[in-house]
Amino acid sequence: MRPARATIDLEALRHNYRHARALGGGKALAVVKADAYGHGAVDCARALEGEADGFGVACIEEALELREAGIRAPILLLEGFFEADELALIEQHALWTVVASPWQVDALERHPMARPLQAWVKLDTGMHRLGLPPDEYSRAWQRLRALPWIGDMVAMSHFSRADELSHAGTPQQLASFETALAGLPAGTVASIANSAALMAWPRTRRDWVRPGLMLYGSHMLDAPREEADALRAVMTLESKVISVRDLAAGEPIGYAGTFTTTRATRVGVVAAGYADGYPQYATSGTPVVIDGRPGELIGRVSMDMLTVDLTDHPEAGIGSSVELWGPRLPVAEVAARSGNSPYRLLTGLKRVPRRCIGAAPA
Ligand SMILES: *Cc1c(COP(=O)(O)O)cnc(C)c1O
Numbered sequence: 079m080r081p082a083r084a085t086i087d088l089e090a091l092r093h094n095y096r097h098a099r100a101l102g103g104g105k106a107l108a109v110v111k112a113d114a115y116g117h118g119a120v121d122c123a124r125a126l127e128g129e130a131d132g133f134g135v136a137c138i139e140e141a142l143e144l145r146e147a148g149i150r151a152p153i154l155l156l157e158g159f160f161e162a163d164e165l166a167l168i169e170q171h172a173l174w175t176v177v178a179s180p181w182q183v184d185a186l187e188r189h190p191m192a193r194p195l196q197a198w199v200k201l202d203t204g205m206h207r208l209g210l211p212p213d214e215y216s217r218a219w220q221r222l223r224a225l226p227w228i229g230d231m232v233a234m235s236h237f238s239r240a241d242e243l244s245h246a247g248t249p250q251q252l253a254s255f256e257t258a259l260a261g262l263p264a265g266t267v268a269s270i271a272n273s274a275a276l277m278a279w280p281r282t283r284r285d286w287v288r289p290g291l292m293l294y295g296s297h298m299l300d301a302p303r304e305e306a307d308a309l310r311a312v313m314t315l316e317s318k319v320i321s322v323r324d325l326a327a328g329e330p331i332g333y334a335g336t337f338t339t340t341r342a343t344r345v346g347v348v349a350a351g352y353a354d355g356y357p358q359y360a361t362s363g364t365p366v367v368i369d370g371r372p373g374e375l376i377g378r379v380s381m382d383m384l385t386v387d388l389t390d391h392p393e394a395g396i397g398s399s400v401e402l403w404g405p406r407l408p409v410a411e412v413a414a415r416s417g418n419s420p421y422r423l424l425t426g427l428k429r430v431p432r433r434c435i436g437a438a439p440a
Contacts, residue, residue, distance in 0.1 A: 080317075080349055081317050081318035081320070081349055082315075082316075082317035082349050082350045082354055082429075082430045082431075083315075083316065083317070083430050083431050083432070083433060084313055084314065084315050084316075084427055084430050084431070084432045084433070085313070085314045085316070085404075085432075085433050085434075085435055086117050086118060086121060086122075086312055086313055086432060086433070086434045086435070087310070087311070087312050087313075087314070087405075087434075087435055087436050088121065088122070088125035088312075088434055088435065088436040088437050088438070089435070089436030090295055090310035090311065090312045090405075090436065091117070091122055091125055091126065091293060091294070091295075091312045091436075092125060092126065092129065092436075092438075093310050094289075094292060094293045094294070094295055094309055094310060094312065095108055095126055095129065095130060095289070095293055096129070097292075097308050097309065098273070098276060098287065098289035098292055098293065099131075099287075101276055101277065101283070101287075101305060102271070102276055102283050102286075102287035102289075103283055104283070104284065104285045104286060104287065105131035105132070105285060105286045105287075106130070106131055106286070106287050106288075106289060107130075107131060107132045107133065107134045107154060107269070107286055107287070107288045107289075108122075108123075108126050108130040108131075108132070108133050108134065108289065108293055109133075109134040109135075109156070109272075109288055109289060109290030109293070110122050110123055110133050110134065110135060110140075110144070111134060111135045111136035111140060111156060111290070112136060112140075112425045113140075113425070114294070115290065115291065115293075115294050115421065115424045115425050116313070116355075116424040116425045116426065116427040117294055117312055117313055117424070117432075118432055118434070119135070119140060119143060119144060120143065120144065120147040120149075121434050122293075123144050123147070123149045123151075124147065124148075124149070124437075125434075125436075125437065125438060127149055127150070127151055130151055131151070131152070131286075132151055132152035132153065132154055132174070133149065133151060133152070133153045133154070134153075134154045134156045134288055134290070135153060135154070135155060135156065136155075136156055136157055137155065137157060137160070138155060138159065138160075138164050138167055138168070138173070141153045141155060141171065141173050142167070142171065145171045152172075152174055152196070153171075153173050153174065154173070154174040154175070154176065154196075154198060155168070155173060155174070155175045155176060156176055157176060157178070157208060158175050158176040158177055158178050158179070158182050158200075158208075159175055159182065159185070162185035162188070162189065165185065165186070165189045165191075166189075168195065169191045169192070169193065169195065172193070174195070174196040174197070174198065175195065175196075175197060175198070176197075176198045176199075176200050176208075176234065177197050177198070177199050177200065177218070177222065178199075178200040178208040178209050178210060179208075179210070180210070180214065180218060183218050183221050183222060186222065186225060186227075186228065187221065187225060189227075190226075190227055191227035192227075193227075193229075194227060194228065194229025194230075195227060195228055195229055196229050196230045196231075196232070197222055197228050197229075197230075197231050197232070198231075198232040198233075198234045198269065199215070199218060199219055199222060199231060199232070199233055199234065200234050200235060200236070201215050201233065201234070201235045201254075201255060201258050202235070203235040203236075203237075203250075203251040203252075203254040203255050203258075203270075204238065204247065204250060204251045204254060205235075205236055205237065205238035205251070207236075207238075208236075209235060209236070212254060212257070212258055215258050215261075216258070216261045216262065219231070219233075219262060230267065231266070231267070232266075232267045232268065232269055232285070232286065233255075233258065233259055233262060233266050233267070233268045233269070234268070234269045234270060234286075235251065235254075235255045235270045236270070236272065237251055237270065237271075237272060237274070237275050237282070238251070240271075240272060240274035240275035240278060240279060240282070241274040241278070241297070241298040241299050241300060242300050243278050243299060243300055243301040243303075244301070248275065248279050248282070249279075251270075252270065252279070252281060252282055255268070255270050267284075267285045267286065268284040268285055268286070269284055269285060269286035269287065269288060270282050270284060271283055271284070271287045271288065272287075272288055272289070272290060272291075273289045273290055273291045273292035273293075273297060274291075274297065274298065274299060275287075276289055276292070276305075277292065277297065277299065277303050277305035277306050278299055278303050278305070291420060291421060291424075292306070292309055293312070294311075294312045294313065294424060295309045295310050295311040295312045295313075296309070296311070296408065296409050296410050296420040296424070297309065297410065297420075298410060298419060298420060298421075310405065311403070311404050311405045311408065311409070313403070313404065313409070313424060313427070314401060314403070314404030314405060315350070315354075315355075315356070315401070315402040315403050315404060315409075315427070315430070316350075316399055316400060316401045316402060316404065317348050317349045317350040317399075317400055317402070318348065318349060318396075318397055318398060318399055318400060319346040319347065319348055319368075319386075319388070319394065319395065319396055319397060319398040319400060320347055320348070320349045320383075320396065321346070321347040321396065322344060322345065322346055322347070322388060322395055322396060323344070323345045323347070324342070324343075324344055324345075325339050325342070325343045325344075325345055326339070326342055327339050327340055327341050327342060327343070328340075329343075331345060331376055331377035331385055332377035332378045332380060332385055333377075333378040333380060334378050336362065336377060336378045337362040337376045337377040337378070341389070342389070343376075343387060343389050344387070344388040344389045344391075344392075345376070345377075345385050345386070345387065345388065346368070346385065346386045346387075346388040346391075346394065346395075346398065346400075347383055347384075347385055348366075348383060348384050348385070348386055348400045348402075349382065349383060350382075350383070350384055350400075350402055350430070351379055351380045351381045351382040351383050351384055352379050352380070352381055353381045353382055353428060353429055354382075354427070354428055354429050354430045355423065355426040355427040355428045355429075355430075356379055356384065356402055356423075357379065357412070357413070357415075357416035357418050357423065358378075358379050358416075359379070359416045359417070360375055360379055360412065360415050360416040361375075361415050361416065362374070362375060362376045362377060363375065363376075363415070364412060364415040364416070365407055365411060365412065365415075366386050366400050366401065366402060366407070367400065367401035367404075367406045367407050368386060368388070368391050368394050368398055368399075368400050369391070369393070369394050369398045369399055370399075370406070371391065373386055373387060373388070373390075373391060373400075374386065374387050375387075386400060403423070408420075409423050409424060
């Protein structure tokens with residue numbers, strides 16, 4: 079069998095969730111959109127159920143997958159609904175929804191519900207993607223508040239650059255959020271922090287935080303923060319050496335000859351490639367871990383294979399294990415070597431079998 083595989087450590091996931099929740103000091107919505115950033119939404123939600131205050135997903139399809147798997151905790155549609163006829167399902171499955179556009183307010187006014195719907199009303203504080211502009215916000219809030227079938231309401235917004243620790247954008251967005259909150263009833267429940275804000279910008283922690291990436295043990299903060307040091311990698315992507323070649327100096331390796339040996343080199347071929355989600359353009363020198371020791375990628379990554387330098391790993395050979403990212407090698411470090419982000423690499427996992435460890439005792 080092909081040795082490439084991804085191992086998902088659910089104990090590490092629970093550890094990261096608890097860390098996020100404790101930092102936030104209130105409730106924490108575990109963001110499990112995009113199949114839990116490639117980790118398996120059902121497995122991750124089951125591992126957190128009973129502990130997570132709620133889950134965040136991108137769309138109703140993702141919410142229904144969790145409900146069908148028996149997840150009973152609150153589930154928030156982070157982009158709201160895309161069509162008004164999703165409201166019947168939202169009601170039936172007791173989902174929570176974001177409201178970010180006036181047409182969604184219109185749709186809710188036209189759709190009476192038998193049980194109260196929790197609405198998170200999104201303000202655009204500067205990201206300029208989803209969210210109501212500040213001058214339309216309180217009007218939309220009041221229209222929703224007037225509907226008997228709208229239950230609890232949460233004021234929310236989202237940061238665009240909270241991972242840049244000395245950028246003024248985050249305090250500016252926070253100020254815009256606070257201005258809007260000042261126009262709402264005292265005690266309005268609020269939520270703005272994603273993982274980066276939660277870890278690096280303590281003043282953004284409100285009633286609810288919405289950690290995503292950090293649950294999976296990664297971050298993109300551009301300066302050290304001890305809040306990030308406590309995270310544990312959840313996914314390990316690894317495979318094995320399936321072939322070894324001894325090359326003289328001056329020999330090219332792989333497609334396009336992007337790497338030429340500069341010394342007598344022992345090359346290990348590893349069964350993992352870009353069709354598994356490993357970045358095709360990771361550069362020679364990208365770190366790998368060979369039998370537990372630091373090593374390097376050399377040559378262009380192929381669809382199904384990649385090559386590593388075994389010259390300084392004389393004890394390694396066919397069958398040696400190669401960690402491509404995981405507890406010993408942060409996925410963000412690998413991502414940075416190919417102009418990628420950990421978000422992209424984790425959500426891009428493909429083809430390799432995924433196996434969970436650390437499930438809670440039943
Ligand atoms: C994806 C998402 C999050 C989580 O973001 P991370 O950077 O992964 O922590 C939080 N809030 C909203 C609205 C999102 O779409």
